Amino acid sequence: MSAAQDLHDPEREQLDSQWLYRQGDLVLGPLTGHQLVEKLYAGVLTGKTEVSATGPSGFRKLEELDAFKLHVSKAAAKARVEAEARALRSRRMRQRLFAAGVAAVVLGGLGAGAWQIARYSAVYLPGVERDELSIAVSTPVITVAKRSTPEELFEYPGEPKQQTAERPPGKPTETAPDKPESKPDTRPDSKPEKLASAAVSKPDRRPTGGRPSGKVTTDPDGMSTEVNYDQAAINRVVKQSQSTLYRCFKEEAERRPGFAAKVPLEFTIGNDGRVAQLWVDHPQLKKGPLFDCLLGEMKKWPFKPYTGERATVNLAFTIGKK
Incomplete structure (x- = not known):
């Protein structure tokens, strides 16, 4: 084919x-x-x-x-x-x-x-276990600052020594530092009593407008005390900022195995809104790394500036192992 x-x-x-x-x-x-x-x-x-x-x-x-x-x-x-x-x-x-x-x-x-x-x-966060470290905080107590002993007073470098209860000229200085405060006189027509030494008392100044934050009290010697700090504002700052101190306690617990204690703190707020004084009411923690850490954190707390007598805040932390 x-x-x-x-x-x-x-x-x-x-x-x-x-x-x-x-x-x-x-x-x-x-x-x-x-x-x-x-x-x-x-x-x-x-x-x-x-x-x-x-x-x-x-x-x-x-x-x-x-x-x-x-x-x-x-x-x-x-x-x-x-x-x-x-x-x-x-x-x-x-x-x-x-x-x-x-x-x-x-x-x-x-x-x-x-x-x-x-x-x-x-x-930082409260209510959370921190390596089995339990931290409880008491309710802060705010009072008018009292005169402090020199060895317990913290001063900022370069600043003059702070007096926590300034008195006008002519006031005797032998008043006991731990003398209890008198109750505030709430009568609208009340006036401070005059001193026996003829010292002039301070007038009753009250802020105008908004929520009142100051008051005038009279100490046992008849001296009027002007108080202008806002306790509610101080409470808010303490509540919002107290968790920043947990790091300090955690580091102290690492330095001290089995660390457990109640650590009362007392600090004074200066008129500029900065923490001016700090006391740690514990025999082993008055000074040292924990004190330095607490003070360093508390100096950052944003309190509002105010005039008049200074505020002292008492706050206690209970530290323990779970």
Whole structure:
């Protein structure tokens, strides 16, 4: 059978015939037409591949042979679909990798934030166990400052010695430091009693407008005392800031294994709103790292400046191990 006759045979005969095909400079085969079709769908051959029936016939492209035209079109469509599917899978893979990277960053940030929160709460937040250290705080008691003994007085460097209960000229200085205070005179027409030594008393000054924060009391010697600090404001600052002292107690507990004690504190607020004096009423803690840490934190407490007699705040911390 001649090559010309082979090319014009019916499709079945062409598919059953033996064929040679070229790949570069190589001539491979023989293969049946069915095997050529399988290689078309597998992507090994394309419509441009040259084939020839066995014999002296010349090579022609598969897409030019009637028996293979339909298969060439289907194989090309299949190749396009597979290429689009591969591109889609590649895009999805990149999106998944990007989402995984973002999730890793977010989880890392959340983990770091949780660690910081846990670290902060272990030191500052009340009501949380701090390495099994239990800290309870009493309600602050605010009174007018009393005269202090020199060895207990804390002074800021470069500042003159602070007197906590200033008296006008002519007042005797032998008054006992722990003499109890008298109850405030709340009568609207009350006036301070005059001293036997003819000292002039201070007038009753009361702030105008807003919530009153001052009052005038009379000590047992008849001297009027002007009090202008706002107890409610001081209570708010103490309540908001007292947790900053927990770090100091935690560090003291690390220095003293099994540390447990009630630590009463007394501090005086200067007229500029800064803590001017601090006492630690505990025989082993009057001075040292705990005192320095407490004072350093309390100097940051934002009290409001005021005039008149100074305020003293008594506050107690009970420290123990759970």
